[in-house]
Amino acid sequence: MPPDEDGAYVEVHAKGLIVNDGPLSRPVPVALRYDPGAEPTTVRLDFPGGTSWVFPRTLLEAGLRAPARRGDMGVWPCGRVQTVVELHTSDGVAMVQFDSSVLLRFLRSTYAVTASSVTR
Template sequence: MSAVIEQAVEARLVAPAPCMDVVPAVLGYACADPYAVRMTFPASATLEGVEVVWEFSRELLAAGLEGPAGAGDVRVRPYGQDRTVMEFHACEGVAVIHVRTGELRGFLRRALELVPAGREHLHLDLDGHLAQLLRDAY
């Protein structure tokens, strides 16, 4: 079984204009960083013209499918029966997107099959991370 999961999702940017633009995005999950989920937006979808990656906890994403979750840079909450709102807060402003809840649930199911909840610690390379920190200190 692969140690990395990626899934393209259709995100709709919520803007003051009446229509919502489709924004390509990719959700990512890796055994090597078992607590984190990454959402990557390609350069073509950003104001700065560079790829943007948001990293947040898998637990936050799961909680946000059931009710409002997050108080920091990333916030997630249900929106009706079939959509989930994701907010990304940065110094430059706030981006709000809608993602199909089914896509997020499918992604989380695959991530939980790869690393079950409560078993994340078994996938951490603490010795390797400590060695890297010590190397960087010199």
Template sequence: MYTVIEQAVQARLVASAPQMECVPATLRYDREEPFAVQMAFPAPATLEGSEVSWTFSRELLAAGVDTAAGVGDVRVRPYGFDRTVLEFHAPEGIAMVHVRTSELRRFLERAQDMVPDGREHLFLDLDHNLAELLRDAC
């Protein structure tokens, strides 16, 4: 059985100019981190010139395709009939991307098939995580 889902999506970068640039992005879900999703942008699509990855809650993404969600570094909200806006807030500024809502829903369905909502705790390895936290404590 697969433990990781990766799905390529086309993200439209919202800039101050009216033109919206398409950039490739990858959504990732790992059963070993059942509460989180990642969205990665390749080096050519970033200001730093290196891949940038944002990690945020799966619950935030699921809520944001239907209604505005999030108050922190990542915010998600519907935009029109078929788009969802993801906002990434950093000290350098705000990046906003539009993604087709259908692509996000397909990704969330695949994650749901792997780890059903409300069952995430069953996939946590708490003993391993605690050992990792304490390994350098001595």
């Protein structure tokens, strides 16, 4: 993701776990991105193969504490240390599990970037 004119953006690389109905799950690299110059209220998850999901930053934040849904996306805590992001497509449903601490650090970074760009 290119930085905005002030060079402010957040990009965090994380490992998600694609959760299936069956006994096998598989890890997947995910890039968590935030560009306040382009869309200050949204975050983006980029998956291998060019698949991206853009959704409100507030949905991710709310889903870390309690189940939250908006349109074709849902986010909810899974146990004490993990969070699930559910994505609905015409091909079906994908559920990706993340360590909550990674998502929380990402969110904190997005708010820090937003605060610093406001004070410029």
